[in-house]
Structures are given as C-alpha cells and as structure tokens.
Amino acid sequence: MDRLEDALRDALRRKEAPEGFAERVLARHAAPAPRPGPWQALRLWLQPPSLRWAGAAALTLVLLAGFQYTAERRRRAQGEAAKEQVLMALRITADKLEYTREKVQRVADLSALSVRSAAGQAKPANFI
Amino acid sequence: MKNTIVLLLFGLLPLGAQDIKFPESFEKLASKAKESVNVNLDGTMLQLAGNFLSSRNAGEAKAKQLSAELKGIYVRTFEFEKEGEYTDADVAPVRSQLTGARGWSSMVNISEPGERVEVYAKKEGDRVVGMTVMVSEKRELTVVYVDGPIDLSQLGDLVRKNINVKVDVGKPDKK
C-alpha cells in the first residue's frame, strides 16, 4: 500500500453530517407534499399521517445513530491501535537506549582499563 | 516465509514540522527484512492514544506521561534473515540529516565490528527537545526518532516494568 493511498484514506475519511441534519430531514418529510395522483391519494388516506411521520423520524434517527455508532467504534479502534503503537514505540526506544547504555558502560570500562594499564597501548573502541 | 509485523500506518510520513524523514531508499529495506516495525505517530495520534492509555496501569500511565508533550514518535526496525542485507550506505541518508541539522548534536557514537550505536539529541537551551537513536546490528537495524521533549530517566522504567504489548501480524499488502 503506497503513501498516496494512505493519504487518500486519510483525506477521504467519513465526515459527519452537519448539526441539525436529522431535524431538517424530518422537517422536509413533514412539509406539504405535491398534489398526489388518485391512487396515491387513496394510499395516503389509508395511512395515518402520524405513523408516516413517526416512521420517518424513527428511521432517520436509527440510521443516524447507527452511523454515529459506527464512527465511534472506528474512533475507538483507532485509539486502541494508536495506544498499542505508542507502547511499542516507547518500549523499543527504551530497549535501544538500554543497549546503548550497556555499550557505553563497556567502552568506559575499557577506557578506564587502558588508562590504568602500565603499557597504555590498549586501544579502546571508537568513542566520540 | 517472510513474516512481516506491520503496525497500522496512520497517513503518510508525518506532516508536522519534524526534522527527520525516512527516505524511500531506507523504507525499501522493509521488503528485504523478515520482520519490520513501522510506526508513525504524529501529535494528533499521540493525543488520541493518550486518551486510551490508562492511568490505572503503571506502565500505561508512564507511557502517557512520557508522550504527553511529544509532537511525534517514528520508529523503523528491520530484522533480516542473514548478515549483509543492509549496509551503512542505507543508513547514511538518515544520519546525514542529523549531522547537518541545526540544533542536533551527537551524544553517543560507538562503532564496533558489525555494530554501531548512535544517539543524537536536539537541545533548546538545557532542554532536550528531540532524540534519535540508531542501532545498527548485524541482522537488525533500528531507528527511533522522538520529536519533542522527553525525559530519558523515565524511559528506563518502561524496560523495567516489562510492558506487555499486543502485536498483530499484518496481512500481506493488498495489490
């Protein structure tokens, strides 16, 4: 997977609908409909308006809640993954610094040894 | 069979004003490695991670404290099947950014046959505001770049506390 694709995934991440979206959908649903044809009028007459409205409201809210839940789940998954990465990164950093410290200690010991040596010719490892 | 440990990559190489970048030639070492670790955490992701690090767990609390002020953590680790899979020429483009960059200075540089350990620090006054550790071993190469102020004395605790980290073996790259 290349960097452009990663960048596109980031740039095209799902965006939340603006505030008040659900209310506007419901308002639009409740707005007077254009004059229906005769069969449609009969169907509408048979269907109580309160149910129509409630159905749309329930549907919209359920859908929006569902999508928000998905977004929250995704955020949670990202957060957990980021957490594991931080722990991993810090652990690797600490391990390598510990390794470095041991190396430095060994070199320092060798340097001390070469200074104390009467011959004074022991060559320590390169240590800047 | 190559076993690649690939952690999630969040976006590109980080887009903040970090000093050190991993060139393409360096990144390509992953294709030769039997295992690799690739971490890119910018400030945003560190903040997100911080929300999920538990204060009740000693190790996570320490990690949270350490990473709270950081602007980024970037890690590349390559473990090779055999010696000679990479050379100093592969590491040089990263090193040259540190030896040339303003504010950065070498703190440790130890070379032994087949191994080299380097630590570079960026200082502002008395404060360390960046650190890069490069450990070149015969079959493993690690570069860690930490962007931001870091308390080195606290890092040691993470080794001692032996933090348990979950690692998922990544799926093969989708073509």
Next chain:
Amino acid sequence: MVYSLALHFVRDPSAAEDIAQDVFLRLHSHMAGLKSDSHALFWLRQVTCRRAIDGLRKKSHGEISLEEAREPATAPPAADPLLSQRLNRLVGSLPESLRMAVVLRYQEDLDPEEIARVLDLPLRTVRDHLQKGLALLRQKASRYLGEV
C-alpha cells in the same frame, strides 16, 4: 456515510446535504424492499452515488479540471499540514467517472468488485477508473508527497 460520500463527490456542503436528505427520504419509501443491513448499506451507497452524479450534472460548480489545477509557485515545504485539504481538492477535480470510484475505494474501502456492483459498471471499467484516477492524482500530488 451518505453525507460524506456526497460531500467528497460534489464538494459543496449544502448540495451534499440536499443529496443526503433526498436519499434518506427515498429510503423511507423503500424500506420494505430492504432485506438486511448489508442490503440497506448497499442501497444507500448506490442511491447516494446516483443522486450525487445527477446532482452534479444538473448544477455547475465551476470546478476546475485537474489539468487546470493551479500549482503553487514554489514547491511546498515537505511538512504540509494541509495535505488532506489539497488531496480533497485534487479528488474533486477528477472527471466524475473516476472520482466516484476513487471516493468509494478510499472512503468506503470497497474492493473494485463491490464498486462495480454499487455503480452498476463492468469490473474492468472500475479498475480502469481507479488506475487512471490514481495516476492523475499521483502526478499532481507528487509535489506535496515527494515520491509516491
């Protein structure tokens, strides 16, 4: 998802909201025909794509083509915090046919086969669209991304 798909395609928040509202209102009348959650998701994606494409064709947004997209006078610095915005702009200037495939691929993480089903296009066409779309984006985005 619905709003986001529309927004990434038409790049106009108020047009995207209109499209999203339309889709939800249509969903209400089609509920009986939806057999499962996955069917509903498929239906939403398909209808959103169709509405977005129709919406764009009816309305001129004055978008500039990818070829006309102005490049900065100098190459931007490597650390570019506005990369996502720039990429969005570049995606928005892709030809419609390529753009929707790219948005479905990278927003919804759909495979080419799934995209072909949503857009009711041959698989080969979708793969072609994705390939061309990425090539165009790579060409224009290379200044911001270095080697991609």
